[in-house]
Amino acid sequence: MPRSEESADPDASPDRGADSPESLQRPYHHGDLRRSILAAALEVIADQGPAALSLRDLARRAGVSHAAPAHHFRDRTGLLTAIAAEGYALLAETLSAADGLREAGVRYVRFAREHPAHFVVMFRPELLRTQDLELATAQALASHSLRSAVGSVPAEERGEDARLAGVAAWSLAHGFATLLLSHNLDDAVGERDPEDVFRALGEMLFRSAGS
Amino acid sequence: MPRSEESADPDASPDRGADSPESLQRPYHHGDLRRSILAAALEVIADQGPAALSLRDLARRAGVSHAAPAHHFRDRTGLLTAIAAEGYALLAETLSAADGLREAGVRYVRFAREHPAHFVVMFRPELLRTQDLELATAQALASHSLRSAVGSVPAEERGEDARLAGVAAWSLAHGFATLLLSHNLDDAVGERDPEDVFRALGEMLFRSAGS
DNA sequence: CGACGGATCTTGACAGTGACAAGATTGCAC
DNA sequence: GTGCAATCTTGTCACTGTCAAGATCCGTCG
Known part of the structure; x- marks a missing residue:
């Protein structure tokens, strides 16, 4: 299960852009969340079937909060x-x-x-x-x-x-x-x-x- | 959803009717729970698909506690x-x-x-x-x-x-x-x-x- | 006849899930 | 710039499957 590429390591690099206070490595807006989720969903379904699909899991893979997918797919x-x-x-x-x-x-x-x-x-x-x-x-x-x-x-x-x-x-x-x-x-x-x-x-x- | 509260007397157990407890609403032992659950499951699957199947719902239909099915089917x-x-x-x-x-x-x-x-x-x-x-x-x-x-x-x-x-x-x-x-x-x-x-x-x- | 062991069922708890509501953040049109 | 809508977050609720521990019942063997 390859995790999604971005997000990387949270606090591994000490000398980062100083102006960004504490957290939030990832931007508030994902950028292409809809596509991301679709891709992850296809992967899951392909090798575990639709029954194994979990919106929360997809959200986790995309690095967004659990309710984010709902905005793109409602359900x-x-x-x-x-x-x-x-x-x-x-x-x-x-x-x-x-x-x-x-x-x-x-x-x-x-x-x-x-x-x-x-x-x-x-x-x-x-x-x-x-x-x-x-x-x-x-x-x-x-x-x-x-x-x-x-x-x-x-x-x-x-x-x-x-x-x-x-x-x-x-x-x-x-x-x-x-x-x-x-x-x-x-x-x-x-x-x-x-x-x-x-x-x-x-x-x-x-x-x-x-x- | 029709409550299939049939509890049709199982003819499998031979000498049972004589001392059946009248005070209890339902006997502690269902009598034919395995068959009951299977039947209800088939009904649900037939018109809603396996994804809609819920063990707790089947238990409710059979009038038993939520964990009863596990004893017959494990999972x-x-x-x-x-x-x-x-x-x-x-x-x-x-x-x-x-x-x-x-x-x-x-x-x-x-x-x-x-x-x-x-x-x-x-x-x-x-x-x-x-x-x-x-x-x-x-x-x-x-x-x-x-x-x-x-x-x-x-x-x-x-x-x-x-x-x-x-x-x-x-x-x-x-x-x-x-x-x-x-x-x-x-x-x-x-x-x-x-x-x-x-x-x-x-x-x-x-x-x-x-x- | 009576106790006992195993099968059956219950109660209680826990983590995970989908869905909803309300708020935070962002980008964009004006 | 300002306001607004899209996007995302946080918090919550009811529900689910699963496990563990206890209650009840049954047949069997002493």
């Missing part, structure tokens, strides 16, 4: 909501750059591996303020990207129903990503690159050649 | 571990009764819908005592059931690798179940029976006819 729920919104925005961007449903799936899995904390929080509605505006718009954006990826599948490939193909692809990618993150596929994947494994799954689902 | 973690173990045992039983990978998938999804609390907790390793003996054996049992379902797929259906087919099926079922429980497929599924939808997905994955 624990607010913090998680902000993370989820950021996650959906990132995912939307990632997916929109993909052409073809297969590639979108691969990107979905890659996103989950590169942003595990975001990914985990995004699918825990009970921890979020689902009516939050920023979250809702980011969600809509991601949903749109996904839908357009589904639409790009040639008609003859996708069975009777495009929507069904979308659900299938999403389920496959989401299930694979989730099981991967919860270490349920460690044995099955072994040394191989998870993305390659997933590509093989995608080809089982959409049997044709093509992109 | 919050212990309680969740017990639930997960029960879940894996149930799942193993369910899967072992299926013939064919497709049917196993359907049963997997059904299990998730019928036991959402179990299902959710089973895949949150960070909340569990993963080295717990009961949990590990139940997990092994379920894993065995799943593996045998994979093995039952005729060779010509399952592409190059049985293990890959297993991962595909598991990912598809797990993803579908997860997205279903988190209400991400409400629109896509609509009025249809989720099991029917999933059957269609299964047929996309394993294109042949057969069982």
Whole structure:
């Protein structure tokens, strides 16, 4: 657990700027507290899950008082909501750059591996303020990207129903990503690159050649 | 929150009713506290998630003191571990009764819908005592059931690798179940029976006819 | 029949947490 | 510069999980 870089040692250096009376090495205003807290939160969530998240702990890491985070996120729920919104925005961007449903799936899995904390929080509605505006718009954006990826599948490939193909692809990618993150596929994947494994799954689902 | 002050007479203890003390509001011994707490916990988790679980609240619902649950489950973690173990045992039983990978998938999804609390907790390793003996054996049992379902797929259906087919099926079922429980497929599924939808997905994955 | 040991439950305490309110400090627009 | 709003602090409260020590009950063995 790397402590945050600043703050350093309190009174190790005797010959410091003389005009600063006694304490207060750190300025009253943190400068970028919001970002700081988000970063620390992502770190905690990534390796201990959202349940282990403590606002007071985040405040301590950032070197601010216990109530400081509340001003930026209002709530624990607010913090998680902000993370989820950021996650959906990132995912939307990632997916929109993909052409073809297969590639979108691969990107979905890659996103989950590169942003595990975001990914985990995004699918825990009970921890979020689902009516939050920023979250809702980011969600809509991601949903749109996904839908357009589904639409790009040639008609003859996708069975009777495009929507069904979308659900299938999403389920496959989401299930694979989730099981991967919860270490349920460690044995099955072994040394191989998870993305390659997933590509093989995608080809089982959409049997044709093509992109 | 409904106070489930049931205290339904446990039929487990045979000769009990004769000399039950009438003066006390509740007997010193609850009678079936472990089961009571488990039931209440499942209820809470099913509609608020594991994060909302409070041992003290469960104790209140069961009408016992705040420290009573600890004797049966040691920890919050212990309680969740017990639930997960029960879940894996149930799942193993369910899967072992299926013939064919497709049917196993359907049963997997059904299990998730019928036991959402179990299902959710089973895949949150960070909340569990993963080295717990009961949990590990139940997990092994379920894993065995799943593996045998994979093995039952005729060779010509399952592409190059049985293990890959297993991962595909598991990912598809797990993803579908997860997205279903988190209400991400409400629109896509609509009025249809989720099991029917999933059957269609299964047929996309394993294109042949057969069982 | 009676005592005793273990299982079950209670009471009390402690540290940690999220949330709120009220005050201190700072930067910025005017 | 002055005032104001954003930012951060301090103090507090109810609640939680966990531990320790005691009370009560049960089956069992003498």
